[in-house]
Amino acid sequence: MTTAPLVDADPSPLDEAEFAALKAEIRDYVEHEGERWTQLIEDEHRVPAELWDELRGRGYLSLAAPRSVGGRGLPFARYLELIELFSRPHASLRMIVHVSNGLWRSMLPYANEEQIDRFVKPQVAGDIRVAFTLTEPNAGTGADIKCSVTRDGDTYYLSGQKHMITFGHTADYLLLAARMEGSRGSDGTIALMVPAHGEGVQNNLMADTMGVIGTDHAHLIFDRAPVPVENRLGEEGDGLNVAVGGFLVPSRISVAMTCVGLASKALDLAVERSKQRETFGKPIATRQAISFRLAEMATDLEAARRLTLHAAETWERDPSAGAKESSMSKLFASEMLQRVTDGAMQVFGGMGFFKSPIERVYRDARAQRFEEGTYEIQKQTIARELLA
Numbered sequence: 233m234t235t236a237p238l239v240d241a242d243p244s245p246l247d248e249a250e251f252a253a254l255k256a257e258i259r260d261y262v263e264h265e266g267e268r269w270t271q272l273i274e275d276e277h278r279v280p281a282e283l284w285d286e287l288r289g290r291g292y293l294s295l296a297a298p299r300s301v302g303g304r305g306l307p308f309a310r311y312l313e314l315i316e317l318f319s320r321p322h323a324s325l326r327m328i329v330h331v332s333n334g335l336w337r338s339m340l341p342y343a344n345e346e347q348i349d350r351f352v353k354p355q356v357a358g359d360i361r362v363a364f365t366l367t368e369p370n371a372g373t374g375a376d377i378k379c380s381v382t383r384d385g386d387t388y389y390l391s392g393q394k395h396m397i398t399f400g401h402t403a404d405y406l407l408l409a410a411r412m413e414g415s416r417g418s419d420g421t422i423a424l425m426v427p428a429h430g431e432g433v434q435n436n437l438m439a440d441t442m443g444v445i446g447t448d449h450a451h452l453i454f455d456r457a458p459v460p461v462e463n464r465l466g467e468e469g470d471g472l473n474v475a476v477g478g479f480l481v482p483s484r485i486s487v488a489m490t491c492v493g494l495a496s497k498a499l500d501l502a503v504e505r506s507k508q509r510e511t512f513g514k515p516i517a518t519r520q521a522i523s524f525r526l527a528e529m530a531t532d533l534e535a536a537r538r539l540t541l542h543a544a545e546t547w548e549r550d551p552s553a554g555a556k557e558s559s560m561s562k563l564f565a566s567e568m569l570q571r572v573t574d575g576a577m578q579v580f581g582g583m584g585f586f587k588s589p590i591e592r593v594y595r596d597a598r599a600q601r602f603e604e605g606t607y608e609i610q611k612q613t614i615a616r617e618l619l620a
């Protein structure tokens with residue numbers, strides 16, 4: 233394992249004024265360019281390469297990574313303030329930012345110097361696209377994975393299937409967890425950087441999704457796909473540690489903050505609508521039924537934001553801690569998002585059911601109940617710590 237630091241020695245690369253300027257710039261970007269991309273993605277059902285290029289050109293894909301690998305080295309809690317903003321326009325835009333700013337966390341602690349140059353730095357720079365590849369059609373997500381490799385000299389041969397892989401169809405590499413053939417549990421797992429369109433890889437584009445429109449998802453079938461041993465991150469047996477070890481806890485917190493950002497968009501839309509829509513001679517905002525609903529939504533949202541920041545602080549203080557808090561924030565924030573988007577939809581009345589910003593937010597929100605684990609999986613993590 234390399235000794236490359238997960239965070240830079242200097243934890244504050246930007247002073248308060250510089251960070252405030254960056255945040256204002258991003259707020260302006262998501263409210264203007266972000267909304268234009270939202271319209272285009274919803275109309276055309278695709279994420280144009282130009283959007284990736286624009287985000288990369290503005291430096292938004294390398295905000296969180298340490299400066300030692302080409303990132304801007306923002307402290308995690310500061311990055312969360314930005315991901316909250318990126319979650320307000322289209323979910324596919326946020327997905328690009330989230331994935332690009334998060335994947336290095338899996339790779340960096342296990343990459344050797346050569347792999348840092350070949351995979352980590354180009355990923356942080358946005359020169360290569362990497363897709364996080366864990367979920368399988370015929371197994372549970374974790375020590376149950378069935379994708380397997382055999383080794384012959386300097387080559388692994390990979391067989392099995394993965395599906396629902398975000399940006400897997402357009403990726404250059406798959407950061408993939410498999411197991412040594414014949415092994416069981418976590419011990420025989422292995423993490424490989426697999427060329428996404430290499431020999432022995434059938435890379436199929438999956439059907440359209442209900443929300444997060446435009447992001448491609450891959451169903452991958454591997455038939456003795458050759459992968460050089462030099463593409464292995466960590467040792468044989470480290471597979472799940474690479475895939476979920478240092479990555480999952482901050483990623484769940486980042487997903488929780490995504491829920492906060494998307495819910496704030498839903499709330500803003502509902503507040504605006506409640507002031508404009510008049511029935512029986514008065515704006516519906518003047519009715520207690522509506523204003524109390526909005527008040528409950530705002531309270532719910534703020535509680536989720538605070539719990540998420542608490543999880544972030546816990547993890548930043550001690551990166552080996554925070555699993556319970558991270559799952560609590562993901563659980564609470566994704567349930568909050570469900571309540572808030574449903575409440576916002578109700579404020580819109582029947583018009584909310586027609587194609588519109590609130591209808592898009594409602595669809596995008598549902599995906600957050602899967603990303604980085606379902607409710608049930610979060611509850612298992614929390615209960616495990618409680619009952620230990």
Ligand SMILES: Cc1cc2nc3c(=O)[nH]c(=O)nc-3n(C[C@H](O)[C@H](O)[C@H](O)COP(=O)(O)OP(=O)(O)OC[C@H]3O[C@@H](n4cnc5c(N)ncnc54)[C@H](O)[C@@H]3O)c2cc1C
Nearest residue numbers: 364365366367372373396397398599602604605606608609
């Ligand atoms: C839009 C989208 C993008 C995705 N992108 C990626 C990606 O980039 N990379 C990737 O690897 N995966 C990705 N996934 C997969 C995602 O992580 C999984 O959908 C999620 O972890 C749930 O796993 P599953 O779908 O296999 O559900 P299943 O395991 O089939 O679970 C079905 C239900 O049973 C429950 N359940 C399962 N096991 C247990 C248990 N032991 N105890 C109690 N309840 C249980 C689950 O909580 C769920 O409610 C994506 C999914 C979606 C929808």
